[in-house]
Structure formats: structure tokens, C-alpha cells
Amino acid sequence: MHQNKRKNYTKKNISKNIFEDVGLPHSFSYSLLDNLLDIFKNILLTDKKLIIKNFGTFVVNNKKSRMGRNPKTRKKYHISERKVITFKASDSLKYNLNKV
Secondary structure, three states: OOOOOOOOHHHHHHHOOOOHHHHOHHHHHHHHHHHHHHHHHHHHHHHHHEEEOOOOOEEEEEEEEEEEEEEOOEEEEEEEEEEEEEEEHHHOOOOOOOHH
């Protein structure tokens, strides 16, 4: 049986793709990507929502604290309240993914 291996993309991988596709220097590609991700992070911290046309929407949601348990040991744990980011793909992205 052949298992599909997922490839984890790092900032280094993505900046290398920018370098190869656009021709920008490696260091500039990396700093460009780093700055872009900082902008996204700051938008999510302040506005709680980031909409990228023809790509999708990132939303910050609050999760309440709750009791959870380890399914193996059945030991109960308190899970503290936290913020999570959800992503909803745009119709355009879904269409392009399913078109292939």
C-alpha cells in the first residue's frame, strides 16, 4: 500500500518558489514573505478577520474553556479558553481546486 506523504511548506520553501518564479533575490523573497505574514498576523490581531479575494477568509474565534479527557487513559483535563483561526475557502478557490 502506497501512502501519500504530505509536504510541509516552510517560509524558506515558499521564498524559494518566489525566487524561482519572479526572480527576486533569496534574501528579498524571504523578507517579503516574512513582512506579508506579519501584515496578515497584525490584521487578524486587530480586526479578527482577513478576507483575501478569490482565496478565502481567515477568522479569529474564541473557544470557551471546557473539560476534556485523554481517550487512552480516560484521565480528565481542563482545557483553557483560547483563540483559534478558522479558514473558509472562496467559491473561486473551490472551483479551481475541483476543476483539475
